[in-house]
Amino acid sequence: MRFELHCILWLGFYSSLASSYVINGQRWPRPETNFVFDLVNTRGQTTSPSGISWNQAFETAMQRWNERTVFRFHSQRGQADPCRDDGKNTVGFRRDDCGFAFGRTTLAITYSSYSRGTLLETDIVFNDNEPWDTYDGPLRFDATDFTRVATHELGHALGLGHEDQIPAIMSSSVDDLILPQKDDIEGVTALYGGQPPLPSACQVQRPLPLNAWVPGRLESADCRRLDIAESVFTSDDSAVDLYTLDLPVAGLIVIRLESDQLDPYLEIRQAGSLLASDDDSGSSTDALIVKHLPAGRYQVVAGSAFRTLQEGDYRLAAQINLGPPNVRLESDWSVTINAVEVGGVSYSAKLAFFVNPQDPHGLYWRLDSYALDPGKLAPGAILLETTDLVFNPVEALGSKFDVILKRYVFSQDPAGWYWKLDQVFERH
Ligand SMILES: [Ca+2]
Ligand SMILES: [Ca+2]
Ligand SMILES: [Ca+2]
Ligand SMILES: [Zn+2]
Incomplete structure (x- = not known):
């Protein structure tokens, strides 16, 4: 059976918080599948206007699921026709929807064939009447980000449906989010079981020395807030740098996160739970936390107040005097x-x-x-x-x-x- 998932995406915003992921009811027999592709658009271009190859962008979209869920997308270079049931999963650009006109608001379509709830093949068709580019962060009006739409379509390819109640990459409207969010990750876990992995960037924790300014930078390769917020989850693409703070005494600590390139947001966590957070208590939009803490090991999270990726340099300091009092x-x-x-x-x-x-x-x-x-x-x-x-x-x-x-x-x-x-x- 050939099942067409009309993926109608347009600019929009989330409304209320409720509900949960949607599963189409089909899954792969194992949590993995292979895509064969070599992307060229209908004007013969292999790269996006910003210079990233479409192949690389599609692989980035695969990695976004591979890093955060138990599912594994494999990729293989090769030509295949997304309009054919040929036993190969593929992706391609087309000016028409496999012989039919695209809907006016359709950016891409994922076709799935399945038998008795088991997926056999999926093909993704991008509407090349639309302007495409590749970029992170807020959605632009002049061109849609190919990578986030590919991430969304790959969510369909592994068995997820649309989710419009809570923040999700599986929202039927493309928006500022670019990564699979917590709800999406839980949907994959519901389909395939297992324990989702922690992305490798989130396994790195730098020690935060006391009484010294530590320079840092928030950027695309960093861990993201959605990957570390375990207690009260806020779906969030923003980059975070993780630091370990060892406090040898019970004392009052002053922690500052300052930047003139981004809006700093600071958190102190321990064993996955949030102890303190601050946005703008410092000068301008800088973050400042003054908190009395027992001796122990803490996680300091240097992030930005934006829900989307905000890149830039910052400096971080934790101040407490362990020597003779001044x-x-x-x-x-x-x-x-x-x-x-x-x-x-x-x-x-x-x-x-x-x-x-x-x-x-x-x-x-x-x-x-x-x-x-x-x-x-x-x-x-x-x-x-x-x-x-x-x-x-x-x-x-x-x-x-x-x-x-x-x-x-x-x-x-x-x-x-x-x-x-x-x-x-x-x-x-
Ligand atoms: Ca195919
Ligand atoms: Ca960083
Ligand atoms: Ca701030
Ligand atoms: Zn969709």
């Missing part, structure tokens, strides 16, 4: 700050204890004096972008404490700098 509480309750970081510049400062007449039981300090001290960029005291003060740690009463002081506006001295004690953790 901040001391004196016997008169004034605070001596040996070195405080303010936007990458070091100052020394003195805070005076302040009895607030409006809150006599609260603990307050007032900026007494400060001096630029550019030679001494040492960790342990940071004036955050929020103008809150972090001491990680301060030496006080014979112990060390990690402390957050919240900026306070004192109505009788609105130009003065005041802070109120907000959180205290004893350093062990």
